[in-house]
Amino acid sequence: MQKSFLIVLIVAALGAFAIYQFMPTLPAYIAFAAGAMIAGVVFILLPDAQAQATETEYTGPTMTLYVGNLPYRVHEGEVKILFGEFGPVNSVRLVRDRKTGRRKGFGFVExxxxxxxxxxxxxxxxxxxxxxxxxxxxxxxxxxxxxxxDE
Structure with missing residues (x-):
């Protein structure tokens, strides 16, 4: 999040500077507002580009792992990050109790x-x-x- 904000801030400043250079008669506050609008568009599009890059599914040979003794409060995203250090992760399924909905402490990583x-x-x-x-x-x-x- 902080990295995205920094990128937006830089784009806003550069956009305002570029607009002001091409149109020196334009008041600076209008140039800054235009730069901020450009930065807003970048901010909206940037997370989507990152999500698409990380959501592509691996299509080569896969293996499903059993992962036991997981902390009960762990989330799928945390497990995906942990296993993602070793290769592309297609899915993480943490098993829950049908009656209570609580996690059982194990799951599967493909x-x-x-x-x-x-x-x-x-x-x-x-x-x-x-x-x-x-x-x-x-x-x-x-x-x-x-x-x-077997698949």
Missing amino acids: MSEAGAKKAMTKLNDFTFQERTLKVREAKTQDGEGQEKG
Whole structure:
């Protein structure tokens, strides 16, 4: 957020300066107002560009990981950031109790196969928010790990 505000402030100042240079007879306050409007447009469009860049789904080989012993208050976004350090993350599903809606302390992360292998190595027994994570390849319902041909 602070980075975006700084960008908008710089764009407003540069826009006001450029407008004032091209039209020196224009009062400075009008040039600044025009620069601020340009900056507003940049501010509106900037978060959308960042969201589109981060929301693209990985289409190569993927693996689903089981993540156990998660803190009960953790959010999907925090888990996505943690696992995103090792490769592209397609989805994070934290399991909730059907009756109470409370998280059960485990979930599943679907991510690139290469990233998942790195994440399993680095994050298994890793302390995250005062909990020691257990990270394994997720099992299918027939009890075996997912293979490329099983999907």
